[in-house]
Amino acid sequence: MAGPFFLPPPPGVPGLGPIGRAALLLDFDGTLVEIAARPDAIRVPPELPGLLRRLAEELSGALAVVSGRPLRDLDHFLPVPIAMAGDHGATLRPDPYQPPIGNGLPHAPAAWRARAAEWLRRHPAALIEDKEHGFVIHYRQAPEAGPEAEALLASLVAEDPAGFTLLEARMAWEVRPRGASKGTAVNALMSRPPFAGRVPVFIGDDVTDEEGMEVARRFGGQGWRLQDAFGSPAALRDWLALAAAPPGPSGTSP
Numbered sequence: 622m623a624g625p626f627f628l629p630p631p632p633g634v635p636g637l638g639p640i641g642r643a644a645l646l647l648d649f650d651g652t653l654v655e656i657a658a659r660p661d662a663i664r665v666p667p668e669l670p671g672l673l674r675r676l677a678e679e680l681s682g683a684l685a686v687v688s689g690r691p692l693r694d695l696d697h698f699l700p701v702p703i704a705m706a707g708d709h710g711a712t713l714r715p716d717p718y719q720p721p722i723g724n725g726l727p728h729a730p731a732a733w734r735a736r737a738a739e740w741l742r743r744h745p746a747a748l749i750e751d752k753e754h755g756f757v758i759h760y761r762q763a764p765e766a767g768p769e770a771e772a773l774l775a776s777l778v779a780e781d782p783a784g785f786t787l788l789e790a791r792m793a794w795e796v797r798p799r800g801a802s803k804g805t806a807v808n809a810l811m812s813r814p815p816f817a818g819r820v821p822v823f824i825g826d827d828v829t830d831e832e833g834m835e836v837a838r839r840f841g842g843q844g845w846r847l848q849d850a851f852g853s854p855a856a857l858r859d860w861l862a863l864a865a866a867p868p869g870p871s872g873t874s875p
């Protein structure tokens with residue numbers, strides 16, 4: 622056990638302990654914010670962006686949101702200068718003041734998007750979400766369409782299996798470029814300052830987060846499943862608020 626930071630999280634964890642050694646890697650949907658009916662319907666608690674900014678300052682910048690969302694969404698919902706990895710690791714911006722790092726990942730052909738748009742006409746309650754390199758079919762509002770969405774995207778990806786994979790997400794199927802994952806994002810982050818040399822803790826709720834957790838463990842850190850460690854995004858936010866709180870009068874965290 623490396624110190625108070627590595628005690629099991631709430632209830633009752635007083636703070637991050639030796640915060641100078643840690644790096645926090647946080648999933649977004651279902652972890653920092655509650656799941657909503659549609660991607661654009663999430664509610665971001667007004668205090669969340671400021672909380673992440675304060676924590677990033679405490680961690681000398683070693684805090685990143687590692688999400689399946691495109692960076693444009695993350696910038697919209699979290700307008701603060703923190704490191705971000707979007708599109709399930711396909712876009713990486715470790716320095717919030719610099720453009721994303723270039724990568725050689727492929728872009729899904731326009732014809733695939735057209736096929737998905739055509740499919741959507743028969744399932745108007747489903748949704749297509751465009752990403753930098755791929756795209757998603759969300760079927761939360763049309764659960765009966767899930768298997769068909771999977772079959773369609775599987776057939777598209779089969780046209781270029783070296784370039785793309787099919788990713789199962791929460792009530793969604795995603796065309797993702799091969800070679801990108803939350804694991805590759807964590808690896809890239811932990812290999813450069815200010816993350817390098819710190820002990821990473823990845824917190825996420827979804828199967829897509831497990832690759833990030835696995836790589837965090839390889840860097841000597843931990844992966845915490847939101848449901849087991851905190852129970853809910855609200856409980857995680859409470860814990861982060863404790864961690865970000867200034868020390869009490871005795872010099873200890875509240």
Ligand SMILES: O=P(O)(O)OC[C@H]1O[C@H](O[C@H]2O[C@H](CO)[C@@H](O)[C@H](O)[C@H]2O)[C@H](O)[C@@H](O)[C@@H]1O
Pocket residue numbers: 648649650651652655656657658659660661663687688689690691750757759761790791792793827829
């Ligand atoms: O890696 P994450 O930050 O957890 O992002 C994963 C995906 O989240 C979003 O979709 C999911 O959340 C929506 C809002 O709660 C929900 O309506 C949808 O059913 C979920 O799949 C986002 O839209 C995707 O781009 C992310 O990949």
